[in-house]
Every structure is written in C-alpha cells, then in structure tokens.
Amino acid sequence: MDRIQQVLDDYRPTLYMDGGDVEVIKVDEQGVAHVKMLGACIDC
Numbered sequence: 001m002d003r004i005q006q007v008l009d010d011y012r013p014t015l016y017m018d019g020g021d022v023e024v025i026k027v028d029e030q031g032v033a034h035v036k037m038l039g040a041c042i043d044c
Helices: 003-019
Strands: 021-027 033-039
Touching: 003 021, 003 033
Parallel strands: none
Antiparallel strands: 021 033
C-alpha cells in the first residue's frame, strides 16, 4: 500500500492543478489498486 501511495503522490500535483484528487478504495487479492477520482477529475 505504501508503494501505491508513493505513485499517487507523484501524480497529485497534476491532479490538484486541474482541481482534482485520487483516493485508494482497496487493493484486491491480485494487487490491483481500485481508486476513486475526486473533484474535477470525477469525469476523467
């Protein structure tokens, strides 16, 4: 989970510039991260 947060933190400045953000909902058994786009990024 720490690695996922690190990767998302790398992209957050770009998302913030567009009025958005991203949130990790869960990481499944196969290691796939499910995320929710927030703010202006909700329609991306």
